[in-house]
Amino acid sequence: MVKETTKLICITCPVGCRLEVTHEGKTIVKVEGDECKKGIDYAETELSDPQRMVFTVVRVKDGLHPVVPVRSTEPVPKAKIFPILRRLREVELEAPVEMHQVVLANAEGTGIGVVTSRPLPAMAEQPTSAPVGES
Numbered sequence: 001m002v003k004e005t006t007k008l009i010c011i012t013c014p015v016g017c018r019l020e021v022t023h024e025g026k027t028i029v030k031v032e033g034d035e036c037k038k039g040i041d042y043a044e045t046e047l048s049d050p051q052r053m054v055f056t057v058v059r060v061k062d063g064l065h066p067v068v069p070v071r072s073t074e075p076v077p078k079a080k081i082f083p084i085l086r087r088l089r090e091v092e093l094e095a096p097v098e099m100h101q102v103v104l105a106n107a108e109g110t111g112i113g114v115v116t117s118r119p120l121p122a123m124a125e126q127p128t129s130a131p132v133g134e135s
């Protein structure tokens, strides 16, 4: 099989090592530029089954804000990201929303959940401020 070289930036930590990966198909022959073993793990995943966390917002009915941020509980296969985003566009939660409330339990058959990243009170739960001059 022909050897190829693929350049990647490891996104596992903020160092962001620039990896030069020599591989035959999905089999890694050599990784250069990694400052720790996680770079090799990242390169292997990128070549065989690239994955990313999903971050977006979903609509909330009667919430203090119209949307709430959500995220996947684990990285999902890249090919599933757009189907999951399309599915999340159809979701409308009902306020109040809890922190880490499950939005999708098994996003597009991945076995990975999508949860809220923050709580969101209902419109009616807003604290009322006292009129000026009263305490």
Ligand code: SF4
Binding pocket: 010, 011, 012, 013, 014, 015, 016, 017, 034, 035, 036, 037, 038, 039, 040, 042
């Ligand atoms: S190879 Fe190691 S040090 Fe470099 S970005 Fe990846 S995890 Fe961080």
